[in-house]
Amino acid sequence: MFQILNKQKGSAARTGILTTPHGTIQTPVFMPVGTNGTVKGVKPEELVEIGAEIILGNTYHLHLRPGELLIKEKGGLQKWTNWRRPMLTDSGGFQVFSLGAGKDYTPLSNIPKIGVKISEDGVEFRSHLDGSKHFLSPEIAMQIQADLGADVIMAFDECAPGTSDKSYARQAMDRTHAWALKCKIAHEKIQKERPAEAQQMLFPIAQGVVYDDLRIESMKFMSELDLPGVAIGGLSVGESKEQMYHTLDVLQPHLPEHKPHYLMGVGTPEDILEAVDRGIDMFDCVLPTRLARHGTFWTHEGRFHIKQSGFKNSSEPLDTTCTCYTCRNYEMSYLRHIFTEGEILAMSLLSIHNLHFLLDLTAKIRAHINAGTFTTFKNDFLRNFTIPDGKNHNSDP
RNA sequence: GUGGUCGUAGCUCAACGGUGGAGCACUAGGUUGUGGUCCUAGGGGUUGUGGGUUCGAUCCCCAUCGACCACC
Numbered sequence: 507m508f509q510i511l512n513k514q515k516g517s518a519a520r521t522g523i524l525t526t527p528h529g530t531i532q533t534p535v536f537m538p539v540g541t542n543g544t545v546k547g548v549k550p551e552e553l554v555e556i557g558a559e560i561i562l563g564n565t566y567h568l569h570l571r572p573g574e575l576l577i578k579e580k581g582g583l584q585k586w587t588n589w590r591r592p593m594l595t596d597s598g599g600f601q602v603f604s605l606g607a608g609k610d611y612t613p614l615s616n617i618p619k620i621g622v623k624i625s626e627d628g629v630e631f632r633s634h635l636d637g638s639k640h641f642l643s644p645e646i647a648m649q650i651q652a653d654l655g656a657d658v659i660m661a662f663d664e665c666a667p668g669t670s671d672k673s674y675a676r677q678a679m680d681r682t683h684a685w686a687l688k689c690k691i692a693h694e695k696i697q698k699e700r701p702a703e704a705q706q707m708l709f710p711i712a713q714g715v716v717y718d719d720l721r722i723e724s725m726k727f728m729s730e731l732d733l734p735g736v737a738i739g740g741l742s743v744g745e746s747k748e749q750m751y752h753t754l755d756v757l758q759p760h761l762p763e764h765k766p767h768y769l770m771g772v773g774t775p776e777d778i779l780e781a782v783d784r785g786i787d788m789f790d791c792v793l794p795t796r797l798a799r800h801g802t803f804w805t806h807e808g809r810f811h812i813k814q815s816g817f818k819n820s821s822e823p824l825d826t827t828c829t830c831y832t833c834r835n836y837e838m839s840y841l842r843h844i845f846t847e848g849e850i851l852a853m854s855l856l857s858i859h860n861l862h863f864l865l866d867l868t869a870k871i872r873a874h875i876n877a878g879t880f881t882t883f884k885n886d887f888l889r890n891f892t893i894p895d896g897k898n899h900n901s902d903p
Numbered sequence: 904g905u906g907g908u909c910g911u912a913g914c915u916c917a918a919c920g921g922u923g924g925a926g927c928a929c930u931a932g933g934u935u936g937u938g939g940u941c942c943u944a945g946g947g948g949u950u951g952u953g954g955g956u957u958c959g960a961u962c963c964c965c966a967u968c969g970a971c972c973a974c975c
Contacts (some may be wrong), residue, residue: 539936539937540937541936542937546937546939547939560935562937563942564936566938567937596936597936599936600936601936604936634938653964660936663914663936737936740933740936741938742935742936743935743936744935752933768936769936770935770936770966771935771936772935773935774935774937777935788934789936791935791936791937791939792934792936792937793935794932795937796934796935796939797934799937799939799940800933800939800940802934811931811932813930813931814930814931815929815930815931848939850918850939853939884909892942899969
């Protein structure tokens with residue numbers, strides 16, 4: 507159940523409450539990603555202190571190892587992982603894209619390209635762990651996610667590459683629509699056998715690559731399904747920020763008002779602000795924890811790297827305005843040292859900080875929407891926050 | 904003491920007598936529904952030292968310093 511609390515005038519931003527079997531979620535919300543049943547480097551009680559209300563798990567990874575039946579036997583994902591709050595599982599559809607269907611793009615760059623066969627029934631692929639053959643379909647993805655037991659589950663989709671021509675984009679979109687219907691039917695059948703207090707919410711995923719008419723058509727199709735939310739897939743996969751914001755602008759009038767809007771895979775602080783402004787309620791992203799493991803952290807002034815030599819002797823916290831555990835207890839000289847030495851704690855402490863930064867940002871966003879001051883807040887934030895331009899500054903003469 | 908091997912970037916090592924390179928480390932970037940992976944760029948050298956041969960020496964010769972190995 508989704509209830510809208512407040513709307514910001516002059517913007518599509520709104521606050522709301524999403525009710526799930528494991529508790530309620532305030533939106534706009536950022537959902538930390540815990541692919542293998544753990545948010546890398548951060549304990550559940552730390553996530554609670556940071557302010558996380560819901561985290562993700564991944565169907566693809568948990569299906570391959572340890573297998574959903576083990577997790578079901580152990581009492582479900584929440585009990586097994588000691589995260590007794592709301593969870594969401596991704597469907598595994600993204601791997602159709604990330605494991606080889608996209609010729610120009612793979613986020614798993616160190617994995618050799620291996621065959622992926624897409625048919626109307628589903629996707630045959632090879633495990634990135636051992637090369638073994640597997641098959642996923644809408645029906646199988648629904649059953650796996652039911653066994654895992656998350657509160658919100660995602661439809662099985664095909665995330666076509668951003669470089670797809672329109673003909674292929676339509677083909678992939680039509681297939682994703684057909685799969686969404688199959689997911690819905692399989693889902694309803696499975697949910698009838700689940701207790702009333704454990705009913706899962708299924709969100710379909712709209713696609714359409716970079717083609718405005720396809721994007722609109724897909725969002726309309728997914729909105730009209732009798733499902734409790736909608737997701738936008740296929741963005742933040744390598745296209746420009748302008749392209750992504752444009753697509754969100756195009757979609758905004760077509761978002762179903764009474765359902766939560768989930769933008770998958772986003773994102774950066776600036777992307778979250780821009781997307782909330784365009785009516786998005788839910789986000790997930792690997793960036794805060796991945797950047798942390800690679801030494802990058804956010805502050806209200808932008809992003810920085812802990813290894814920068816200027817921090818070698820610094821007695822400042824990562825961000826002087828931050829109230830997270832890391833910033834309350836550690837100075838940068840120490841964090842830099844333990845990161846340089848490859849210590850696990852460095853990745854953990856930076857992950858805590860980055861997650862806190864995004865969750866604090868979304869908390870502020872909610873407060874400002876409720877107060878009617880979101881637009882001013884967004885402009886102030888972005889004025890102080892330096893966005894990387896992607897260039898290598900060192901190569902300038 | 905005798906014989907031998909070897910001294911090249913911070914480290915481990917390349918380079919036919921013809922403008923000294925690589926990996927790691929270091930410096931600076933990148934990573935959007937998670938592989939701590941990976942990618943890009945940059946700064947770094949009197950080739951242990953001193954002579955000699957040569958148009959030209961990291962390379963050949965001599966001396967010297969140092970390290971290591973074998974033998975006495």
